[in-house]
Amino acid sequence: MRKEKEEVLENYNNYVIGSYTRSGIVFVKGKGSYLWDIDGKKYLDFFPGWAVSGLGHCHPAIVEAIKKQADQLIHIANNHYHPWQGLLAKKLSEISFGGKVFFCNSGAEANEGAIKLTRLYGKKKGRYKIISMENSFHGRTLATVTMTGQAKYSKPFEPLPAGFSSVPFNNFEALKSAVDGETAGIIIEPVQGEGGINVAEKEYLKDVRDLCNEKDILLMFDEVQTGFGRTGKLFAYQNFDIVPDIMTLAKTLGGGFPIGAMIAKKEVADLMVPGTHASTFGGSPLACAASLAVIETIEKDNLLENVNVMGNYLYQKLLALKEKHPLVKKVKGLGLMLAMELDGEGNWLVNLCAEQGLLINCTQGNIIRIMPAITVNENEIDEGMEILDRCLGARK
Numbered sequence: 001m002r003k004e005k006e007e008v009l010e011n012y013n014n015y016v017i018g019s020y021t022r023s024g025i026v027f028v029k030g031k032g033s034y035l036w037d038i039d040g041k042k043y044l045d046f047f048p049g050w051a052v053s054g055l056g057h058c059h060p061a062i063v064e065a066i067k068k069q070a071d072q073l074i075h076i077a078n079n080h081y082h083p084w085q086g087l088l089a090k091k092l093s094e095i096s097f098g099g100k101v102f103f104c105n106s107g108a109e110a111n112e113g114a115i116k117l118t119r120l121y122g123k124k125k126g127r128y129k130i131i132s133m134e135n136s137f138h139g140r141t142l143a144t145v146t147m148t149g150q151a152k153y154s155k156p157f158e159p160l161p162a163g164f165s166s167v168p169f170n171n172f173e174a175l176k177s178a179v180d181g182e183t184a185g186i187i188i189e190p191v192q193g194e195g196g197i198n199v200a201e202k203e204y205l206k207d208v209r210d211l212c213n214e215k216d217i218l219l220m221f222d223e224v225q226t227g228f229g230r231t232g233k234l235f236a237y238q239n240f241d242i243v244p245d246i247m248t249l250a251k252t253l254g255g256g257f258p259i260g261a262m263i264a265k266k267e268v269a270d271l272m273v274p275g276t277h278a279s280t281f282g283g284s285p286l287a288c289a290a291s292l293a294v295i296e297t298i299e300k301d302n303l304l305e306n307v308n309v310m311g312n313y314l315y316q317k318l319l320a321l322k323e324k325h326p327l328v329k330k331v332k333g334l335g336l337m338l339a340m341e342l343d344g345e346g347n348w349l350v351n352l353c354a355e356q357g358l359l360i361n362c363t364q365g366n367i368i369r370i371m372p373a374i375t376v377n378e379n380e381i382d383e384g385m386e387i388l389d390r391c392l393g394a395r396k
């Protein structure tokens with residue numbers, strides 16, 4: 001191992017808290033769909049930053065916006081105004097459902113905001129409970145990890161905050177029976193990411209929306225992973241002909257720069273008055289400038305069209321791999337949020353692909369997540385699928 005790499009690993013081992021499983025690769029440069037490690041090896045990245053680098057690594061428009069903004073103004077505390085937060089909020093409101101926005105720095109923080117807002121809303125009727133879906137993922141803070149419908153993430157931290165329960169996904173009867181007089185909100189990922197790329201059924205979401213209307217319950221969509229074109233629409237809810245009351249965003253929102261947001265319908269949002277919620281770094285000039293560049297690029301470069309065309313192309317390629325390799329049981333997903341379900345554990349495939357220069361992800365033990373940048377092109381997909389084909393063939 002080269003001395004430079006040894007030094008990086010040593011620093012991590014000695015000084016960084018070991019809460020992550022790491023690949024052992026040290027990356028030093030990125031451009032578009034590609035990354036380079038410290039030894040100069042090139043990788044095709046089909047899981048860029050867990051959907052953070054949704055427009056690819058170091059997109060020139062985002063780099064330019066960050067550089068320009070850093071020269072002018074980096075941070076302003078939220079007891080003052082600056083132009084870019086208002087501009088971004090206006091833009092997010094216009095491209096979604098016309099709500100108002102609270103800015104923060106991550107997906108978990110956006111969901112925390114949604115939990116607090118839902119509790120404020122429920123208060124007048126003595127309601128505080130939130131129902132989430134089994135196999136969901138909403139973050140790692142104490143409340144969001146409790147709301148996450150996977151006990152493995154929350155169990156070590158018991159006792160957990162009160163008022164959270166989860167029900168099977170896409171099962172309306174189970175949800176309906178879980179609702180009681182204290183239910184204030186329901187949270188759903190329209191496509192479950194970490195849970196294994198499970199797409200919500202249209203009829204199910206329509207029933208959930210009707211139930212929420214009937215019972216005066218807030219419907220929250222966690223679009224932290226699905227937002228900004230990933231599913232072929234700007235926001236995944238737009239695939240389902242319904243509108244949530246609250247939507248949470250992060251990941252691609254900043255194109256690599258940390259920013260999270262919670263958008264809520266105006267009448268709900270207005271319950272957050274001074275003193276109810278805050279985030280010191282939330283909505284800084286630098287984060288907002290990066291985010292404005294992300295949205296402008298998606299619109300200017302017609303990237304939603306690219307997601308639909310490339311999503312279909314990749315889906316067909318994955319289906320062809322399924323025909324060829326009996327190990328692949330199923331192909332699923334929406335837009336460029338795709339997965340292969342394997343007959344058996346899949347970490348070996350992720351590791352082998354990485355050795356061969358392709359980065360993908362395995363979740364839930366046997367679901368191979370493939371979520372390239374929404375700027376991906378046909379040549380890159382062909383290159384990635386050749387590697388995947390070769391690696392799948394290595395284990396007959």
Ligand SMILES: Cc1ncc(COP(=O)(O)O)c(C=O)c1O
Pocket residue numbers: 050105106107108109111137138139140189193194222223224225226250251
């Ligand atoms: C759907 C969803 N919600 C919330 C989160 C948490 O986001 P963060 O890690 O930025 O706190 C994630 C992260 O993977 C996610 O996929």
